[in-house]
Amino acid sequence: MNLADSTVVVVGSGFGGLSTACYLADAGADVTVLEKNEQLGGRASRLEEDGFRFDMGPSWYLMPDVFERFFDHFDRTPSDYYRLERLDPHYRIFFKDGDGRGDEHGDGGTSGAEGVDFVDILPELEKNKELFESFEPGAGEALQRYLDQSERNYGVGMEHFVYTDRPRFRDYVSMDVARNARGLNLLGSMQDHVEQYFDDPRLQQIMQYTLVFLGGSPKNTPAIYNLMSHVDFNLGVYYPENGLGGVVDGIVELAEELGVEFRTDYEVTDVTGHEGDFFVHSADERIAADLVVSDADYAHTEQELLPPESRQYDADYWESRTYAPSAFLLYLGVEGDVEPLAHHTLVLPEDWNEHFDRIFDTPSWPDDPAYYLCVPSETDDSVAPEGHSNLFALVPIAPGLPDGPAIRENFREKLLDDIEANTGVSLRDRIVFEESFSVSEFADRYNSTKGTALGLAHTLLQTGPMRPGHRSPTVDGLYFTGSYTTPGIGVPMCLISGQHTADAVVEDY
Secondary structure (H helix, E strand, O other), X not given: OOHHHOXXXXXXXXXXXXXXXXXXXXXXXXXXXXXXXXXXXXXXXXXXXXXXXXEOOXXXXXXXXXXXXXXXXXXXXXXXXXXXXXXXXXXXXXXXXXXXXXXXXXXXXXXXXXXXXXXEEOOOHHHHHHHHHHHOOOHHHHHHHHXXXXXXXXXXXXXXXXXXXXXXXXXXXXXXXXXXXXXXXXXXXXXXXXXXXXXXXXXXXXXXXXXXXXXXXXXXXXXXXXXXXXXXXXXXXXXXXXXXXXXXXXHHHHHHHOOOEEEOOOOOOEEEEEOOEEEEEOOOXXXXXXXXXXXXXXXXXHHHHOOXXXXXXXXXXXXXXXXXXXXXXXXXXXXXXXXXXXXXXXXXXXXXXXXXXXXXXXOOOOOOOOEEEEOHHHOOHHHOOOOEEEEEEEEEEOOOOOOOHHHHHHHHHHHHHHHHHHHOOOXXXXXXXXXXXXXXXXXXXXXXXXXXXXXXXXXXXXXXXHOOOOXXXXXXXXXXXXXXXXXXXXXXXXXXXXXXXXXXXXHHO
16 A cells, blocks of 8 residues: 555554644645544643633743754744744742742842742843752752753653654664663662752752653653753743644644644544544544544543454453653633733642652642642733733642542632742732633543543653654554653644554554
């Protein structure tokens, strides 16, 4: 079968599906993307109501080099589709212990409302080093050494272990891997690695917060992921025009230029057949295809869409996986401003080990949560009516937790109290729009296993060749893309996953 004469159906329009569709269309295939929901983008959905516009899923634009590389493949640039603004500060942190660093602790620390202190991570590295030095002597230069290692890990890791797909263990048994892995900390935990540089637990938290984007904890995420600090401190944090939804729009526009067809409100119920003779079914029709790529939740695809004889894994396999957190989200339209919150704000407890334990070890709703507040109206006037703020709060929680109305209402009250106590921002009496989203909605809207917000966590036993593969070994012509596959979780990784999946298809056909 010649790919240029083939029809390909991509199930799901998350970033992995959109990326795969672009690469395959560019290679000559006739590509149709089917999306269950009313809008494209998968978890990067948008909520628009009463003049407010929220990015419901990812809200951080990190690793700009990955987006540039993606568009460059098609002789485009991101700026052909959306503008970027580098955020200053990159993000703000409130420490719940009440001992945040104030003005006397360098340019990165600022006194907030009602005496509440916060620290800012800034675009200027020297100022960040001054901030770290204010916490403990020698921490400024330790940050420099840490970032030097992080930059090296990023360069080697991206080129040889992320952009180069190694789906099988034998792909790692080579001189190339041995040579490039030398000096990389591949097996230790992020907790052990960070403790080699910093003693102060707050500095450790600053270096580890990005693990939330990988769906892991400091204790279960391999140290190689210290490369995320290069992403954070050196490459910068950006806001794309119209938010992450604007990035979705840009990639969809590119895909349509390449000839991709999109259909929304098409809920796939079954995938039957094999190479050259697939049918992708909904409740009332079916679409024929030569090849199928699933960007839907991997476990859902295997357990619900495929007949038993076509599945790679049984239910016990999926039950035994470690899933990334789900989330409790409040989307809030608020009268007035919400100073001193920044565009990206983190609120971290004195000891966040308990919070991670509540996610991975003893699943339960947290008593003292770590959480993230996003206020895009600090940067973009179009996301809220004049005189109002756009705010969402995200608390990582264990997947699979019960989240009925009484539980949500109780946790909502606790969260609003916590925000006021630790940032000085009172919200309760100024809320003019509100909607919550949690475990149940992740499961219902995205067919997400256990309501995980992200997919499979990046534990040591779920990294690289130990993640599910792009090719189905049981059905010729069936492929997978997205966060369950390599290289893993996050918008940039899903874009790269799409390239890996498309490369596998091109190699096969």
